[in-house]
Structure formats: C-alpha cells, structure tokens
Amino acid sequence: MSKLKVGIIGCGAIAKNKHMPALMKKKDQVEVIAFCNRDRKKAEQIAKAFHIKEAQVYSDYHSLLANKDIDVVHICTPNLYHSPITVAALQAGKHVMCEKPMAINALEAAEMVQAAKESGKKLTIAFQNRFREDALLLKQSCETGELGDIYAAKAHAVRRRGVPTWGVFMDKELQGGGPLIDIGTHALDLTLWCMNNYEVHSVTASTFHELKQQNLTNPFGPWEPETFHVEDSAFAFIRMKNGAIIYLETAWALNTLDEREAMTTLFGTKGGAEMQRTSCGTHNELILNGEKHKHLYETRFQHAADIDFNQAETNTVADRELSQWINAIIEDTSPLVTPHQSLVVAQLVDAIYKSAETGETIYL
Missing domain, CATH: 3.30.360.10 (Dihydrodipicolinate Reductase; domain 2)
Incomplete structure (x- = not known):
C-alpha cells in the first residue's frame, strides 16, 4: 500500500513540537510532503528542521489544498481559521486532523461536521489528553x-x-x-x-x-x-x-x-x-x-x-x-475523537x- 501524503497548515510550535515528531515516526505509513504558513519563512524553516528536502511550501492554504497528491491535512492555525480551512480541505477530498478547539464557535463547528458528512472524509479534533x-x-x-x-x-x-x-x-x-x-x-x-x-x-x-x-x-x-x-x-x-x-x-x-x-x-x-x-x-x-x-x-x-x-x-x-488517527484512515474506522x-x-x-x-x- 502506498503511503499517505500529509500537508501541514500552520507551522508554529504545535506543528513543530507535536505533529511533526509524531508523523516522522510513522514513515512506514505516511510522508509529509507540504507545508503552508502565511509567513512562508516559517513553512520553509519547519521543512528544513525535519530534513524534508523536496517539500512543497505555500503561503496560501488554497494552493496546498489544490495539490491532488495530498491525502491528509493537519491544521495547526489560530482558532479563527480552523473551520474555514477544515471545510475547504474536506471539500477538496482530504482527511483532516484539526487542532483543538474545534472552531471559534459552535456554528462554525457544525459546518465542519456537515462538510465531513458530505465529503465522506474523516475528521478528528486533536484532544490529545x-x-x-x-x-x-x-x-x-x-x-x-x-x-x-x-x-x-x-x-x-x-x-x-x-x-x-x-x-x-x-x-x-x-x-x-x-x-x-x-x-x-x-x-x-x-x-x-x-x-x-x-x-x-x-x-x-x-x-x-x-x-x-x-x-x-x-x-x-x-x-x-x-x-x-x-x-x-x-x-x-x-x-x-x-x-x-x-x-x-x-x-x-x-x-x-x-x-x-x-x-x-x-x-x-x-x-x-x-x-x-x-x-x-x-x-x-x-x-x-x-x-x-x-x-x-x-x-x-x-x-x-x-x-x-x-x-x-x-x-x-x-x-x-497520531497512530490511532493514521490507522483510522488506513483501516477505514472511526477516529477516537469524533466530530x-x-x-x-x-x-x-x-x-x-x-x-x-x-x-x-x-x-x-
């Protein structure tokens, strides 16, 4: 089976200290291929820090979502952007792990749930505790x-x-x-x-x-x-x-x-x-x-x-x-944290x- 291709949107501390170290331990199942941050330099820096030489780097998340090679997106942005990026990612056919909280309010959270249902793709929120x-x-x-x-x-x-x-x-x-x-x-x-x-x-x-x-x-x-x-x-x-x-x-x-x-x-x-x-x-x-x-x-x-x-x-x-999340995608089971x-x-x-x-x- 081919590896799942992952893109990271939001390249701050939570992506650098939590998501990337865990994803790098799953090299038999996933390959991180793209990074996006409004400040492009941060995306370039995280790619360099984890020695991903051929990483695709973006400053606009729409460009990353247009990449048909990407299967999974991890969203590590400020709360305000969780819902719009998640909805766009699901509509683009990507599975999504979004950092907590789910959204800036319940209305936008409900839009994420609806987008997951309509897309048939998996959505989970990073309640890691x-x-x-x-x-x-x-x-x-x-x-x-x-x-x-x-x-x-x-x-x-x-x-x-x-x-x-x-x-x-x-x-x-x-x-x-x-x-x-x-x-x-x-x-x-x-x-x-x-x-x-x-x-x-x-x-x-x-x-x-x-x-x-x-x-x-x-x-x-x-x-x-x-x-x-x-x-x-x-x-x-x-x-x-x-x-x-x-x-x-x-x-x-x-x-x-x-x-x-x-x-x-x-x-x-x-x-x-x-x-x-x-x-x-x-x-x-x-x-x-x-x-x-x-x-x-x-x-x-x-x-x-x-x-x-x-x-x-x-x-x-x-x-x-991360192991449970990736296995849920591969085995087509429900993630532990449901929408x-x-x-x-x-x-x-x-x-x-x-x-x-x-x-x-x-x-x-």
Missing part, C-alpha cells in the same frame, strides 16, 4: 462498569499562574476566548468522554478577568495588562438531560493551590475516580475509590507526566494520538460564554 495513560485507564474503568452509573463530575483545567504569553492566545478575535476555549475544552472533552454522556440540558456560568495586574510570577513571562483581552478564569454548572451534572473550573491565573490541568473527577454509584498531580508535581496520578468488603478503599496509579510534548519519550501522547463529540464541546463553550455574558441559564 485522551491518549494519556491515566486517561486510557480511567476510560477502561468506566467502560467495564467499575464506577457504576456516573451521575456527577468535575472538569479541571486550572493553573495558578500559566498565562501563555506567546502566539495569539490573548487575542479574543483570533482565539475566541481565554482559558475556557484553550485548556477548558480539554477538561470538558475528557469528562464527557469518560461519562459517555453528550446530551446537555442547560448551562449556568460566570467568567472573570480579575488578575490581569498579577503578572510578575508568570512562568511564561509577564504580559502587558492592556493586551489581556480574554477571561483569566471561567466556572460553569452543566446539567445533562439524564440529570447528571458537571462542574467546570478553568483558569490561566487563579489564586489556588489546587492546580489540575486537563483532568476530571468522577462520582459513580459503585465507585469514584480522581485525576490529580502527585505532591511533587511531576506525575499524573489516578485514584480509584469506593467501598469493598465493608471497607473504604483507594487504589492509586501513577504515570509519567506526558502532557508536555518537549520530551524524549519513546511512545508519547502525540505518538499514540459529533467535539461539536458538543464547542456548543458547551458557546453556552458558557453566553451565560456569563447574560447572567442567564442557557438551555441547549
């Missing part, structure tokens, strides 16, 4: 019924200080929002996936922009308060149609000691589960708990903290994510922002 070892173990526990019926959950995406001062993260027009649409989507995706519940009834939420002056201890460097145009934290109460509830907390900057990013806590009829960081802060820890033999129990599982892509792991989260699941996350984000703006409960 599902491929962490603790997440896979938790999902297995949920599927085997170890927790029973999950009726309540907490979705955690909280940094004490961790405002991304590079790129366009604080640009509301290009990104759509702050930590909610950035890291909050990861927590929502993990929680909905583990609960296997995508039927949302209502959302009540608040967002805050309170710590823009407290910028001197940010690990990514201080920011200019006048350029901080998005929320620094968001909180939501989500009620599902079957009566289950989800509490979401997400922040780039919050005065708290409980930092948890892309994690979930689940409460079930037979047991519970909690994702945490170890006390030294270097490992993810999954704790299952419940009652057995007239005693309460806790079972702890520790895993390498592989949320960071800049590390020398032989089998990283990105490797597992419908990602659309529900986008709908929740819209509802949270709307509830925070209006002060009202939003019904879906």
Whole structure:
C-alpha cells in the first residue's frame, strides 16, 4: 500500500513540537510532503528542521489544498481559521486532523461536521489528553462498569499562574476566548468522554478577568495588562438531560493551590475516580475509590507526566494520538475523537460564554 501524503497548515510550535515528531515516526505509513504558513519563512524553516528536502511550501492554504497528491491535512492555525480551512480541505477530498478547539464557535463547528458528512472524509479534533495513560485507564474503568452509573463530575483545567504569553492566545478575535476555549475544552472533552454522556440540558456560568495586574510570577513571562483581552478564569454548572451534572473550573491565573490541568473527577454509584498531580508535581496520578468488603478503599496509579510534548519519550501522547488517527484512515474506522463529540464541546463553550455574558441559564 502506498503511503499517505500529509500537508501541514500552520507551522508554529504545535506543528513543530507535536505533529511533526509524531508523523516522522510513522514513515512506514505516511510522508509529509507540504507545508503552508502565511509567513512562508516559517513553512520553509519547519521543512528544513525535519530534513524534508523536496517539500512543497505555500503561503496560501488554497494552493496546498489544490495539490491532488495530498491525502491528509493537519491544521495547526489560530482558532479563527480552523473551520474555514477544515471545510475547504474536506471539500477538496482530504482527511483532516484539526487542532483543538474545534472552531471559534459552535456554528462554525457544525459546518465542519456537515462538510465531513458530505465529503465522506474523516475528521478528528486533536484532544490529545485522551491518549494519556491515566486517561486510557480511567476510560477502561468506566467502560467495564467499575464506577457504576456516573451521575456527577468535575472538569479541571486550572493553573495558578500559566498565562501563555506567546502566539495569539490573548487575542479574543483570533482565539475566541481565554482559558475556557484553550485548556477548558480539554477538561470538558475528557469528562464527557469518560461519562459517555453528550446530551446537555442547560448551562449556568460566570467568567472573570480579575488578575490581569498579577503578572510578575508568570512562568511564561509577564504580559502587558492592556493586551489581556480574554477571561483569566471561567466556572460553569452543566446539567445533562439524564440529570447528571458537571462542574467546570478553568483558569490561566487563579489564586489556588489546587492546580489540575486537563483532568476530571468522577462520582459513580459503585465507585469514584480522581485525576490529580502527585505532591511533587511531576506525575499524573489516578485514584480509584469506593467501598469493598465493608471497607473504604483507594487504589492509586501513577504515570509519567506526558502532557508536555518537549520530551524524549519513546511512545508519547502525540505518538499514540497520531497512530490511532493514521490507522483510522488506513483501516477505514472511526477516529477516537469524533466530530459529533467535539461539536458538543464547542456548543458547551458557546453556552458558557453566553451565560456569563447574560447572567442567564442557557438551555441547549
């Protein structure tokens, strides 16, 4: 079988540090042949960095999509461009992996889902945290019924200080929002996936922009308060149609000691589960708990903290994510992250922002 030909649109850090290293490990199945970036020099630089000598380089994504040799497109642009490029790529007959969030709003996310249906091509969104070892173990526990019926959950995406001062993260027009649409989507995706519940009834939420002056201890460097145009934290109460509830907390900057990013806590009829960081802060820890033999129990599982892509792991989260995606194309199976699941996350984000703006409960 011939190799799948891949094109990369958006040649920033996420393409360089996540997508390309994982794709280069799949040389038996894929060949990256094209790069596109509005600043053509960045496309040329990434091609050179990965020694792709005959790479085709573009500054206009339409030109890349017109290349009939390309089978698969990975979209790593700012959020504003996710939907138009994805729709165009699907219409051009390409399979698409798009970075999260799915789109800048739910309407554009729905257009992506429709384009995938009409084209017959595969679409997935890069919610890579599902491929962490603790997440896979938790999902297995949920599927085997170890927790029973999950009726309540907490979705955690909280940094004490961790405002991304590079790129366009604080640009509301290009990104759509702050930590909610950035890291909050990861927590929502993990929680909905583990609960296997995508039927949302209502959302009540608040967002805050309170710590823009407290910028001197940010690990990514201080920011200019006048350029901080998005929320620094968001909180939501989500009620599902079957009566289950989800509490979401997400922040780039919050005065708290409980930092948890892309994690979930689940409460079930037979047991519970909690994702945490170890006390030294270097490992993810999954704790299952419940009652057995007239005693309460806790079972702890520790895993390498592989949320960071800049590390020398032989089998990283990105490797597992990309392997599943490529195999889904080759074997004509569903990707682990489906368009419908990602659309529900986008709908929740819209509802949270709307509830925070209006002060009202939003019904879906």
